[in-house]
Amino acid sequence: xxxxxxxxxxxxxxxxxxxxxxxxxxxxxxxxxxxxxxxxxxxxxxxxxxxxxxxxxxxxxxxxxxxxxxxxxxxxxxxxxxxxxxxxxxxxxxxxxxxxxxxxxxxxxxxxxxxxxxxxxxxxxxxxxxxxxxxxxxxxxxxxxxxxxxxxxxxxxxxxxxxxxxxxxxxxxxxxxxxxxxxxxxxxxxxxxxxxxxxxxxxxxxx
Amino acid sequence: xxxxxxxxxxxxxxxxxxxxxxxxxxxxxxxxxxxxxxxxxxxxxxxxxxxxxxxxxxxxxxxxxxxxxxxxxxxxxxxxxxxxxxxxxxxxxxxxxxxxxxxxxxxxxxxxxxxxxxxxxxxxxxxxxxxxxxxxxxxxxxxxxxxxxxxxxxxxxxxxxxxxxxxxxxxxxxxxxxxxxxxxxxxxxxxxxxxxxxxxxxxxxxxxxxxxxxxxxxxxxxxxxxxxxxxxxxxxxxxxxxxxxxxxxxxxxxxxxxxxxxxxxxxxxxxxxxxxxxxxxxxxxxxxxxxxxxxxxxxxxxxxxxxxxxxxxxxxxxxxxxxxxxxxxxxxxxxxxxxxxxxxxxxxxxxxxxxxxxxxxxxxxxxxxxxxxxxxxxxxxxxxxxxxxxxxxxxxxxxxxxxxxxxxxxxxxxx
Numbered sequence: 075x076x077x078x079x080x081x082x083x084x085x086x087x088x089x090x091x092x093x094x095x096x097x098x099x100x101x102x103x104x105x106x107x108x109x110x111x112x113x114x115x116x117x118x119x120x121x122x123x124x125x126x127x128x129x130x131x132x133x134x135x136x137x138x139x140x141x142x143x144x145x146x147x148x149x150x151x152x153x154x155x156x157x158x159x160x161x162x163x164x165x166x167x168x169x170x171x172x173x174x175x176x177x178x179x180x181x182x183x184x185x186x187x188x189x190x191x192x193x194x195x196x197x198x199x200x201x202x203x204x205x206x207x208x209x210x211x212x213x214x215x216x217x218x219x220x221x222x223x224x225x226x227x228x229x230x231x232x233x234x235x236x237x238x239x240x241x242x243x244x245x246x247x248x249x250x251x252x253x254x255x256x257x258x259x260x261x262x263x264x265x266x267x268x269x270x271x272x273x274x275x276x277x278x279x280x281x
Numbered sequence: 282x283x284x285x286x287x288x289x290x291x292x293x294x295x296x297x298x299x300x301x302x303x304x305x306x307x308x309x310x311x312x313x314x315x316x317x318x319x320x321x322x323x324x325x326x327x328x329x330x331x332x333x334x335x336x337x338x339x340x341x342x343x344x345x346x347x348x349x350x351x352x353x354x355x356x357x358x359x360x361x362x363x364x365x366x367x368x369x370x371x372x373x374x375x376x377x378x379x380x381x382x383x384x385x386x387x388x389x390x391x392x393x394x395x396x397x398x399x400x401x402x403x404x405x406x407x408x409x410x411x412x413x414x415x416x417x418x419x420x421x422x423x424x425x426x427x428x429x430x431x432x433x434x435x436x437x438x439x440x441x442x443x444x445x446x447x448x449x450x451x452x453x454x455x456x457x458x459x460x461x462x463x464x465x466x467x468x469x470x471x472x473x474x475x476x477x478x479x480x481x482x483x484x485x486x487x488x489x490x491x492x493x494x495x496x497x498x499x500x501x502x503x504x505x506x507x508x509x510x511x512x513x514x515x516x517x518x519x520x521x522x523x524x525x526x527x528x529x530x531x532x533x534x535x536x537x538x539x540x541x542x543x544x545x546x547x548x549x550x551x552x553x554x555x556x557x558x559x560x561x562x563x564x565x566x567x568x569x570x571x572x573x574x575x576x577x578x579x580x581x582x583x584x585x586x587x588x589x590x591x592x593x594x595x596x597x598x599x600x601x602x603x604x605x606x607x608x609x610x611x612x613x614x615x616x617x618x619x620x621x622x623x624x625x626x627x628x629x630x631x632x633x634x635x636x637x638x639x640x641x642x643x644x645x646x647x648x649x650x651x652x653x654x655x656x657x658x659x660x661x662x663x664x665x666x667x668x669x670x671x672x673x674x675x676x677x678x679x680x681x682x683x684x685x686x687x688x689x690x691x692x693x694x695x696x
Binding site: 105107108110115122127 | 337339340341342343344345348349501598601602604605606621661664665668669670671672673676680684686687688689690691692696
């Protein structure tokens with residue numbers, strides 16, 4: 075329609091009469107073509123996922139594997155290279171290392187991630203050589219106090235991990251259990267499970 | 282309406298109406314009832330259409346639309362209305378307060394007054410005015426008054442821009458609307474809406490659209506310029522969201538704001554009904570003569586259903602056009618009106634006059650031409666349906682490869 079009108083305003087044809095009727099033809103045909111496209115969409119499947127009301131499978135399987143949720147640290151596999159803390163653009167990762175004066179052993183005494191600051195850019199995850207710091211699929215929830223959003227992963231000081239030769243034997247735990255345990259006073263939205271009484275598609279709220 | 286009131290009076294009280302002293306009271310009651318029903322019909326239609334339009338728009342854009350308020354979201358429109366009822370009714374500090382408060386009433390009256398002369402079936406009309414079409418055209422012109430009042434008085438540049446655009450648009454599109462209605466008035470020989478329907482027939486080749494090529498052109502011009510008069514997309518320049526904030530109703534809030542969109546959606550029924558009654562045969566039942574319809578209640582009800590289906594089909598096309606076409610520019614709007622619609626509608630008016638002289642309605646050659654015209658219309662419709670099928674089939678393999686689900690999901694299947 076627009077092109078027909080543009081032609082009408084800036085007529086370049088040598089025969090204005092011919093152009094006049096051509097414009098009318100283009101107007102009618104292009105409107106009909108456009109309506110045929112929109113009409114065909116009425117018979118196509120909508121691509122909306124109705125989270126959390128109607129889910130064909132649980133949200134963890136719907137989310138892609140590269141999804142960037144809340145960060146978590148699998149502390150036993152941390153080599154304390156500080157690469158994640160140094161690469162973080164907004165300094166939301168704080169790591170403290172202490173050296174035992176007698177045994178000359180190093181200990182990780184603090185590994186805090188402030189998820190209220192984190193912008194989920196994923197630079198720390200890219201830098202990590204063992205995959206100790208990684209994204210989970212947790213993305214929803216609130217907390218009453220902003221201090222509770224600082225996740226402290228160190229309970230007792232731990233030794234840094236010695237990197238094995240092959241990376242195959244590192245058991246990655248990406249289920250998000252560690253982060254879930256650390257989230258104090260964290261209100262998740264109501265949980266929904268698939269309701270088998272109504273059919274595979276419908277979900278029911280867990281009370 | 283008067284005969285119906287008299288007959289009801291005789292039926293209920295068993296007194297000859299002319300002898301009764303309470304006749305004026307009875308007429309007042311009937312008028313009140315009729316206006317009550319019409320007003321409720323218009324308001325309910327506007328509300329429900331707002332919901333249906335949002336669902337259709339969502340499906341066109343591969344979404345689902347409002348589906349949380351009530352089962353499948355069917356009372357979403359009620360929730361929206363109640364929410365706007367409860368909002369504060371603000372009047373800007375520097376606004377012309379009296380005009381600002383009055384403007385929505387003009388819009389309201391202008392659109393809802395048109396419902397008086399709109400028929401629904403044989404004898405089902407609030408007032409069968411002998412100047413029905415003229416009355417509707419004159420009364421809906423009140424809307425532009427309300428829009429200019431609202432835009433001027435709210436002391437905002439966006440509202441003023443919207444109002445000025447609306448004035449330019451509605452006034453220029455009155456001319457093709459009137460001219461293309463003249464074709465129908467000439468063919469029917471009457472301005473009354475019921476007489477125009479009675480002059481047509483039930484079968485498609487007895488409608489005025491397929492009378493001649495000129496009436497076919499007149500039909501499209503009338504439909505398009507009605508859209509422009511009702512400020513619908515692609516002619517929604519007065520309330521262009523991307524350019525003016527919301528156009529002439531920018532400064533309104535609460536119930537006063539509600540009236541503007543409500544009138545706009547009610548106007549869709551006015552456009553649908555007007556197109557149906559002038560060009561698409563109205564409530565005529567195929568294969569049934571006018572005398573048979575008069576005598577049977579069942580046939581009147583079937584006629585009402587036919588009229589509603591035709592009007593709703595036109596309303597659906599209006600909705601679909603809104604989600605298909607982009608908005609035209611101001612210069613394009615004026616250009617299309619003055620260089621295309623006005624001369625072509627004048628030409629088709631004169632052409633129809635000549636056609637009526639050469640090929641009268643009842644003669645064999647007239648009938649053959651009408652059937653040929655119907656064939657052309659049906660051919661365009663079939664081509665349109667094939668294009669829909671082509672668009673659907675072209676995208677099918679790609680969709681099913683990526684989504685791993687069948688693409689077929691018809692509109693009656695609720696997500």
